[in-house]
Amino acid sequence: MNIFQQKREKWLEKWLEALFSTYPSESALFFRNTKDAFSNPVGATLKTGLTMLYDALAAPNFDPDAAKQALEPVVKLRSVQEFTPAKALGFIYELKTIMHSGAESPPAEIREVFSRIDMIMLMAFDLYMENKKIIYSLRASQARDNVRQLLIKKDLICELPEIDPELAK
């Protein structure tokens, strides 16, 4: 059993604790303790996501796809909550301090996980921005479609017709 398996429960618990502490204390209590996933989707998403992410990071052979799969729902959630980008994603780096906080250089196996953490941080940036892009486009399309559909239907504007490929020949 390696150090990551030995300390899994303790480190994971601390990591979750760090993540939940980004919410006001009453809410953190609710997110942490309410078991039903439908009554508490935030808590359920964060717990499942972080557990999967920990296992992906600590696996003997690192699989970036598995890490991404675990990260996606967590980042999706944090992207719409009231955080600055740094606060939304800062929890990822917290795992480093949890795994090794001393002044001396960490052992090789932990250094390896540290570099994986750096990698998923970059991954998280990409995911976060993708989510923001979806949000901006949802905003823009709502503003545009509100009137556009009406204009089209009323024949006040017309769209370019579909060109029949046979006729175009």
Place this chain on the structure above:
Amino acid sequence: MVDTPKPEELIKNIDHTPPETPWEETVPDISPGNFCYPTKKKNLEYLSMPTTTVDEWSPADEEWPLPDNWQQIVHDGFKDLLGKYRSLKIFMDTCVRCGACADKCHFFIGTGDPKNMPVLRAELLRSVYRNDFTRVGKILKKIAGARPLTKEVIKEWFTYFYQCTECRRCSVYCPYGIDTAEVTMMARELLSLLGLNINWILEPAANCFRTGNHLGIQPHAFKEMIEFFCDDIEEITGKKIEPSFNRKGAEILFITPSGDAFADPGTYAMMGYIMLFEHIGLDYTLSTYASEGGNFGLFTSSEMMKRLNAKMYAEAKRLGVKWILGGECGHMWRVIHQYMDTMNGPVDFGEVPVNPITGTRFDNALSTRMVHITEFTADLIRHNKLKLDPGRNDMYKVTYHDSCNPARAMGLFDEPRHVLKAVCNQFYEMPENTIREQTFCCGSGSGLNTEEIMELRLRGGLPRANAVRYVHEKFGVNMLSCVCAIDRAALPPLMEYWVPEVDVCGVHELVGNALVMDGEIERTTNLRFEPLTDETEVEADV
């Protein structure tokens, strides 16, 4: 060389933890993206409502454009409301802060902001009530949970009472039956006394007051829109339908939200209604004046709600119809079912609604003269009056979102399900604690369906989306049906963000697809002009 800080040193400078100040001292974040745009002054003027002191302003401004005597206005307004509504006084006095409601709000569940706990949101108002209207509050002040009305309190009200969709999920759990939605309604009414309302509510209300519907569609345009749908129906079914408008002497007046006339996917539900009425030979008419079922007065003030509601009944009386059939709308039904009787009732026209095809008498609509379309269609199906081919909806695996108002304000649970199970072969329920009276809001009700607060809507809609994702993953659900126009506008972006594989439709779109009309041609597409046959099969045939 400059020392590059290590990541752990960097994150030490980022404070993740939220402030641990008491709620009274925690200032809300009023930065762009966190508030709805305030209303334009002209909307207020058109509706003869109090206005702010300037034309253009932003909630992000330090100084808000309030009249000099704003405190007195709110105090007097509050006093007036307490005298008018015994229920408000009870709601202000009886809460024992048991916390049963605290974790039931979709905004709290999605945001984790304690002021979105219904108990605390109501406390924003209650604290001022104690200060101004109770002896114990006047004497003991803060100790008794009282706080004076300051400009900061007004800003807080504006932030959080426009962060409540009046969905009433919290009220289901309150042991005292406190209707927190009504607390929000009262707070918004007080804010309106200072001209503080949002454009997404006031503009539709003003439009409705002038042209009869939220978007300001004029009578001739409304008629042309419906005729446009009839052209589509003819192309799909071969049946030419010519609905009547403003026809005096029709048996029934049909009123639906104007969203069904101009915004997809509501337009397909509209096609479904028209096809159904044609098929059963209903003697009905549409009105180009009462061309809106929605009532944004509900989100403004009781007076505005009354004025907008009265229009539907005035039109029904003018046309001389026996009763009104209402389309798939959300809050319209709360107004009809809970407030209309005491505002404009009892009605002075028509008869107790009777389904002319089945003979069913809708005694539940005795005093309102208004029947919900799914009650009507479920009754037709129950009496085998419709020929249906549910196979035409086989491309869809359907679930049903109980829209908050029809569910919690009128107890409409089984009728839509009865219809859905008859018109589609694949229907799956979401988990029990997310449907029926426990349904989760779309996150955009009560006038919050505006693009500038998209993130807030997405986090508020998370509990609903999460349940949809579950049935999508478990059963392959790809269609979320509902009976509310706001849902049909709000759920598509919510799905696109959280569960992009799931689309949104009205129940009567599926009825229109399945309905086998007399003399129709063989259908090759559904109402969205999507081929009925699976694309792969078409390719295989070729």
